[in-house]
Amino acid sequence: MEDFQFASILVSTIRYAPVLIFAAMAGLFAERSGVVDIGLEGKILASAFVSAGVAYTYQDPWIGIAAGILASTALALVQAFVSITQKGNQLVAGIAINIAMSGLTFVVAQYFFQQGGRTPDLGEARLSTVVLPGAELVAGVPGLGWFWTRLVGGHSPLVYFAFALLPIVHWVLFHSRFGLRLRACGENPHAADAAGISVQRTRYTAMIIAGVLCSFSGAYLSIVQSGFFLRDMSAGAGYLALTALVFGNWRPLHTVLGCLMFGFFAAVQIQIEGVDLPVVGRIPGSLIQMIPYIVTVVVLAGLMAKSVAPKALGKPFVKSR
């Protein structure tokens, strides 16, 4: 029985992690370019609502996802305008977007669907899962069957996309010309500027990429995981993704590992609720819920590793004359 539970924790970890991975990779682009992206939460929420609402209306998950991309990118552009063009406080801009979206998504959902700020169940408009080749063949084999049909297979396409992002992001960031420029803008924008790179344009591009990537996180929440939009359903995922980013030292691989760790604890929390454990007895889910945050504070305190942020992070770029 113990083993079986551990297996389902692993499966839920894989299912939960994409929410964080998409958002964290979005944050990675924004922050490596020098813009603090504390507004991930708001973008996730906007995209979760818009994609669920549109997917339900047109009964097509892909149209929903496309609409979600538009919503999240529009917000990213607002954030970019405030942070880059207006040179405003980037933290404040992000928090404002989070708070505004928490209210607006409810209001608009209530206006259109009259169901207490949620969208109707998507039903057929949910994203279907992928059945891997040979799944039927190995389904009966102990161990291998579980591995191939439940752990690796049987997820929605977005899950595979999330994990495929890791090598893509790594390549773009560290091996492409754009990535080099992006990192230069985040580390030393004046040097980048002197080398003929437009810091403004690079940062805007980074924010657009962040908007697009972040939208998948929201779409995944509503179109894949729950099958409807619910008020404040992101429940801190944006902040958690940001934390994974800090935890992972703004490096793709470590950030994804951080996301998996948070996913793991979320899965443990659900599994362990109300279960009698040997020695310790019942552990309330609310306490397990705190573990990732405590771990992060410990990491931030430099007790496990030193986190090094991009040097120009959060500083608006003023071109020197």
Place this chain on the structure above:
Amino acid sequence: MKTTELPRWASGFVLPVLNLLSALLVSALVIHLLGESPLESLQILVNSAVINPEGLSYTLFYASTFVFTGLAVSIAMKAGLFNIGAEGQMYLGGLGLTLAMLSFDATLSGWLLIPLAIVASAVFGAAWAFIPGYLQAKRGSHVVVTTIMFNFIAAGLMNFLILKMVPEGDQNPASRVFTDAAAIPQLSTWLPFFGENTPLNLAFLLALVALAIYWVAVSRSSWGYKLQATGLNAHAAHYAGVRISRTIIVTMLISGGLAGLAAVNSILGSTHYLSLNFPAGAGFIGIAIALMGRQHPIGILLSAVLFGALIQGGFDLSLEKPNIPQETFIFIQGLIILFCGAMENMYAPAVLKLINATRTKG
């Protein structure tokens, strides 16, 4: 003569008003899109939040809480610290207050209970802010990220602790009700104008006192000078002999204590018991208030009253207009933070141009 810098009246008054108007204009547009009349809505809002005495009482009651969270965020901002954790600190302040009441409300009189509650809430709030402050000062971990974490940890902790306080047989996640002696007297006892049983209470006066102390401490004391120097240029302050890490820790302690005090008005002034999620976003509203009030005591008071009015008026408006639920005002809050906080200087060039134009004419 041409000026390159805005005069104080313009940067302290004209810009915030222009920013606020922009936020309200966007809100009006959204209300229009929801199929309701913005002007009529504004009328209902002002009527029920300011003109109606009972409504005004509620407005000022909410404002009392917001003054404390606003001061909490403001004082940290003065030292260059962005304390996003006022929500969690207020939550923990409520815990401290409740623990004190549950232990002593049967034995002590009101004259001792209420000061005890005030001290307990401030101490617990300060303690919750101490760790992020210490980590920022000594380990360089950014207070923004740690206070976010501490909000979540506070929420988890309270989810766990409140279940332990629920009296047997009760369903609601809330502690038992404190004795009447622990209630802060309502202002309507002396001022019947406000109507019976409105929650405005002496904590409002406490808030005014806190504003005055804040003004003296920040703008008129040598400690305030060190605080502001740290916020403006930590390196320069360090060379001038300010102990930066000490200033950071002390400021975070005060900030957390102020946020904890916000619980006094909400709990002892109104509900008289600890309930799940009782801060209800007041800590985040504190961010908006600090930004809009530009960390000045009068600005903080005015913005706190404005947000109190939005909450009270918004509640009544949502009853009359089902298309404008209360959540609309969460959205408007966000807009106000965006326009007054992040884009605070958007109109500065235009205003500067205008001032220069009128000066050359005259």
